[in-house]
Amino acid sequence: MEKQIGSPERAIYHDKDRVIRPLNPWSETIHRLLDHLHTHGVAGCPRFIGVDGEQEVLSYIDGETYNYPLSGAIASHHALTSAASLLRQLHDASASFLSSNSEHQHQWMLPAQAPQEVICHGDFAPYNVALKGEVVSGVFDFDTAHPGPRVWDLAYAVYCWAPFKTDPMDALGTLSAQIERAKAFCDAYGASAAQCQMLVEMMIKRLAALVAFMQAEADAGNEQFKADIAQGHHLSYLADIDYLKQHQQIITLGLLTGK
The missing domain is CATH 1.10.510.10 (Transferase(Phosphotransferase) domain 1)
Structure with missing residues (x-):
């Protein structure tokens, strides 16, 4: 399991094909939204996998990532x-x-x-x-x-x-x-x-x-x-x-x- 970003108490992890993130008050709504998007044919967004304690588990979006400056x-x-x-x-x-x-x-x-x-x-x-x-x-x-x-x-x-x-x-x-x-x-x-x-x-x-x-x-x-x-x-x-x-x-x- 590899730590990606965030403070120790709010860390985000990438583990193979999954991302483990802290839950937020709005997470349940976002989980329903992600399910809705996939049901309606949007493959290019995370899938909601489940909740593990105080963390959410999502599918990992594969690909290269960037930040500013854009090049x-x-x-x-x-x-x-x-x-x-x-x-x-x-x-x-x-x-x-x-x-x-x-x-x-x-x-x-x-x-x-x-x-x-x-x-x-x-x-x-x-x-x-x-x-x-x-x-x-x-x-x-x-x-x-x-x-x-x-x-x-x-x-x-x-x-x-x-x-x-x-x-x-x-x-x-x-x-x-x-x-x-x-x-x-x-x-x-x-x-x-x-x-x-x-x-x-x-x-x-x-x-x-x-x-x-x-x-x-x-x-x-x-x-x-x-x-x-x-x-x-x-x-x-x-x-x-x-x-x-x-x-x-x-x-x-x-x-x-x-x-």
Whole structure:
């Protein structure tokens, strides 16, 4: 059994074809979601195997994993467009989750957003996918999943994959290159002109909600978020909000090209 990440009391382990993770208050809901996704044809996400004491057991998503700065296979066009296609598949399969599980109480880590069209992954970023070659073969870490509109999840995914980030460690390419990547992601997802029109504004709202969530968790005594705030992690999101506001018009025009 190999320790992967986390503090000793919240460690995550990879053991052959399984992942063992600490249970969270929302885990039961996520387990039902994963079962629903597999039932509706999504193979590229973990399977819920069972609960062992205070830990959940999930299937391991095989493939190469990456983080920022994006380079190599994760920065390729194929990775970008295959990620978008997988996000669309997740959204389409999750659209019936709430109605199919109406008899259950649902608990989520992040607050639900209206309209509740799909179950958003909540953190569909390059560090939460697995690649085989240059193709995204799966996505994991559904802790941040929550109901919301498609464009809410799409906006954060585009922000992460373009990426519209200002930190030198996270940034990739010029603004023009970022817009090209964002458009390629939206096209591969099948985003409508209306979704593209509101995408930048939704990115800004999503990042503002993330900063507010971080601050609220820190104020409530969450040690991880207290450390994140103390280290200024939220400041990069605020800088990215300013970047998006500054370039909102040109980004939107680029996304709408050909629509």
